[in-house]
Amino acid sequence: MINIPQVKMGIVAVSRDCFPLSLSQQRRQAVVSACTEKDIEIIELETIIENENDMVKALEEATAKQLNSLVIYLGNFGPEGPLSQMAQRFDGPVMFVSAAEESTSCLADQRGDAYCGMLNASYSAGLRNIRPHIPEYPVGTPTEVADMIDDFVPVARTILGLKGLKIFSFGPRPQDFVACNAPIKALFDLGVEIMENSELDLYDMYLEAEGHEDIPAIIADMEKELGDNNPYPDLLPKLAQYEAALLDFHKNNLGGSTFGIFANKCWPSFQKFFGFVPCYVNARLAERGIPVACEVDIYGALSEYMITCATNHPATLLDINNTVPKDMVEANQEIMGDYTEKDLFMGFHCGNTASSCMKNSQLRFQKIMHSLLEPTEEPNITRGTLEGQIKPGDVTLFRLQSTADTKLRSYVAQGNILDIDPESFGSIAVFAIPEMKRFYRHVLIQKRYPHHAGIAFGHVGKTLYQVLNLLGVEEIDYNQPASERYPNEIPCTFLG
Numbered sequence: 192m193i194n195i196p197q198v199k200m201g202i203v204a205v206s207r208d209c210f211p212l213s214l215s216q217q218r219r220q221a222v223v224s225a226c227t228e229k230d231i232e233i234i235e236l237e238t239i240i241e242n243e244n245d246m247v248k249a250l251e252e253a254t255a256k257q258l259n260s261l262v263i264y265l266g267n268f269g270p271e272g273p274l275s276q277m278a279q280r281f282d283g284p285v286m287f288v289s290a291a292e293e294s295t296s297c298l299a300d301q302r303g304d305a306y307c308g309m310l311n312a313s314y315s316a317g318l319r320n321i322r323p324h325i326p327e328y329p330v331g332t333p334t335e336v337a338d339m340i341d342d343f344v345p346v347a348r349t350i351l352g353l354k355g356l357k358i359f360s361f362g363p364r365p366q367d368f369v370a371c372n373a374p375i376k377a378l379f380d381l382g383v384e385i386m387e388n389s390e391l392d393l394y395d396m397y398l399e400a401e402g403h404e405d406i407p408a409i410i411a412d413m414e415k416e417l418g419d420n421n422p423y424p425d426l427l428p429k430l431a432q433y434e435a436a437l438l439d440f441h442k443n444n445l446g447g448s449t450f451g452i453f454a455n456k457c458w459p460s461f462q463k464f465f466g467f468v469p470c471y472v473n474a475r476l477a478e479r480g481i482p483v484a485c486e487v488d489i490y491g492a493l494s495e496y497m498i499t500c501a502t503n504h505p506a507t508l509l510d511i512n513n514t515v516p517k518d519m520v521e522a523n524q525e526i527m528g529d530y531t532e533k534d535l536f537m538g539f540h541c542g543n544t545a546s547s548c549m550k551n552s553q554l555r556f557q558k559i560m561h562s563l564l565e566p567t568e569e570p571n572i573t574r575g576t577l578e579g580q581i582k583p584g585d586v587t588l589f590r591l592q593s594t595a596d597t598k599l600r601s602y603v604a605q606g607n608i609l610d611i612d613p614e615s616f617g618s619i620a621v622f623a624i625p626e627m628k629r630f631y632r633h634v635l636i637q638k639r640y641p642h643h644a645g646i647a648f649g650h651v652g653k654t655l656y657q658v659l660n661l662l663g664v665e666e667i668d669y670n671q672p673a674s675e676r677y678p679n680e681i682p683c684t685f686l687g
Contacts, residue, residue, distance in 0.1 A: 194450050194480035195500050196351035198344050201258035203236040203249050203277065205269040207308070215239055215266025218290045218333070222264060225337035233340060234258060239266075246273040250280055258283070260347035262340055263323070265289035268308035271315035279321050284347040284661065286324040287312050288336050306330050322661050345651070349500035349658045355449030356383045356496065359440065362390040362456025364487045371488040371641050377593035381662060383493065384448050390456050394464055400436035409434050413475075416546055420553035423574050426467060430575060433465065434472045441481060453483040454492040457541075462564060467575040468557045470542035470618075474577045477505045478545040484508050484643075485543060494590045494645030501654045505545040507581075507618070507646045509538035511588075511635065515611075515621055523611045530623040534606070536631070537613055537621055538646065542576025544618040548648055550610075552579035558616045581620035583610035587647040588624065589655050591664070592640060600666040601659050602634055603652045630670035633677035638668065 204219035206212045216239060226233040234256055238249040253261060260283050263274050267290070278285040289305035289312075309329055316323050324346055326339045364372050378385050400406075409431035414421065421427075441451045453476070457469050473483035480499050484492035491508045498506035515535040520527070527535075541557050555578040556570035564573055588604045606624035613619045624630060634640070647655075652669070659667050671677055 192480035192499070192503060194452070195503065196259070196348050196355070196450070198260050198348045198351065199234065199258050200232065200260045200262065200340065200344065200347065201234040201236055201253055201256060202262040202264055202340075203238065203240060203253070204264045204266045205240040205274045206266060207268045207270050208241045210267040210304075212239055212241065215264075218266035219264055221333040222336045222340075225333040226340060229337050229341065231337055231341050231344070233262070240273050240277060241270060243273050243276065246277045246280075249277060253281060259351055260343070261285045262343070263287050264336070265305040265308045265312060268304040269312060271308070271311040274312055275315040275319050275321065278316060278323050279319050284324060284350040286326070286339070286343045287316070287329060288326060288339050289330045291330050291332050291335070293332070322663065324657060324661055342653070345501045345503070345654045346657045346661065348503070349497050349654070350661060352450055352496060352500040353662075354382055357445060357448035357451045358383060358385045358454060358489055358492055359444065359451055360385065360387045360454040360487055360489055361393040362388075362487055371486055371491065371643060373490050373593040374595065374597045375489065375593075376597045377599050378489070378493070380597070380599075384446075385489065386444060390460070393455065396436045396440055397433055397465060400432050400439065403432060403435040403439075405435045405438075406431045416475075417554055423554055426554070426574050429465070429467050430472050433467075433469060434475060437472065437476065437483070450496075452481055452492045452496045454487050454489045455483055455485070456487050457485050458560060459563070462560060462572040466572050468541065468560060468573055470540075470557070470576040471554060472575075473543040474545045477507060477543070478547060480505070482506060482508070483543070485540060486643075488641070488643050490590070490592050491641075491643040491645065497591065497655065497658065498587075498589055498645050498647040498651070501651045501658065502647055502649050504648055505548055506648075507540070507544040507548060508643050509540045509544075509618070509646050510642050511536060511631070511644050512539035512642075513537045519611065519614070519621075523609070526609055526611055527623070530607075530609070530625075533628040534623045534625055535621060536624075536627055537615070537619060538581070538644070539615070539617045539619040542578045542618045544577065544581055546577060548582055549577070549618070550580045550582045552577050555616075576617070578617055580613060581608055581618060582648070583608045583620070584648060585650045586622065587649065587651050587655065589645045589647055590640060590643070591659070598666070599662070599664045600638065600668075601664050602638075602640065602668040603655050604630055604670040605650050605652045624670055626670050626673055629677065629680070633680050634668040634670070637677075637679055
């Protein structure tokens with residue numbers, strides 16, 4: 192992954208001056224030892240914050256050690272003013288955690304009262320209008336706090352990624368896909384930059400990349416990746432030229448940003464001018480941490496990138512596409528386990544999913560485009576997809592989206608990709624999300640989400656939910672269990 196942040200996490204202890212400073216010091220050292228045992232990288236700050244002067248010194252130490260994420264650890268009650276000032280002035284994501292009492296023998300002279308101190312710390316953060324990450328239960332033993340820090344790492348990585356992100360878009364959305372359109376103001380509210388370009392810019396930079404010095408190496412890498420699944424070796428020079436053009440643009444246009452992703456026009460005129468479809472190149476860039484969303488889906492690209500940061504693994508963007516036929520359900524009962532027909536759908540796109548996320552894949556042609564552009568000919572300008580069955584395993588559906596009035600909303604839903612042959616074309620799989628039909632109706636349709644879903648290959652709902660909370664996203668939906676009714680859902684007693 193070349194396009195996501197590297198988290199450099201520090202821990203600073205705080206101590207209220209009426210408590211022994213050594214208590215916070217010893218407890219901080221115990222947390223660091225627990226992190227070391229769990230292979231969690233953490234940098235210990237020697238300064239302990241008792242007052243505002245200590246806060247300034249600790250901030251200087253954090254800067255000198257080039258930290259980009261910080262754990263503020265209440266080894267005892269802690270001074271809520273200086274610790275919240277530290278969170279306010281530190282340039283990166285911050286977590287508040289606190290120490291549990293170790294044993295009965297400590298209660299007479301070594302009680303820390305951090306359970307109480309966490310309340311004041313949270314209150315003070317609110318007064319300063321800052322959003323520290325506070326775990327679900329933020330008080331623990333050294334081992335438990337180490338686990339909280341481990342959970343915080345992907346959250347911090349995602350926040351840092353958004354903080355340094357620029358989205359490059361090329362072209363307006365296709366005529367029939369205005370569903371992916373949304374105001375970009377909410378991106379600026381997140382601190383994300385956007386650089387919008389025309390399709391002519393994309394075509395011009397592709398032409399300029401002819402003869403690019405990297406093309407032979409890219410072709411060799413494509414040949415190695417595809418192996419025997421490469422029926423179109425003559426197409427690789429064009430695809431390699433396009434990849435070289437995108438990577439050069441990415442490198443040369445970050446400006447003040449650190450990371451960049453794409454949302455590109457890919458039909459209906461693309462094939463006629465470029466002579467291929469770009470799906471395979473999109474898949475290859477996603478493998479490197481540079482998602483390229485189809486159909487100029489800017490918020491789809493954003494969602495993919497958040498997933499990539501959260502998982503440290505490629506993401507993809509798929510249509511929530513079609514139902515699973517009853518005969519396929521009946522033929523695969525053993526594979527489905529506790530899932531039923533109401534939990535299933537097929538996720539599909541033309542061929543943009545990284546090969547590492549595929550059970551099997553082959554360079555192919557885009558069947559729908561072929562029927563429109565070359566119906567009586569052998570595939571030519573519609574070649575360039577990476578098709579096959581997506582790997583089975585844990586999955587999370589995710590999307591962060593702006594409404595028409597520039598308010599951010601999101602959904603997160605966990606489930607599984609099933610090892611069922613979809614018996615269809617494209618990059619595709621059978622998905623199982625508990626109570627999917629109700630989620631589809633009462634969240635996706637009711638809240639007017641577009642058809643594209645970001646796909647995380649793993650269960651990362653907890654991480655993404657925590658990120659959304661830190662971003663201040665108030666409307667976060669998920670798939671309700673059967674026992675819980677959606678606000679707009681007709682009560683079962685009225686259903687006859």
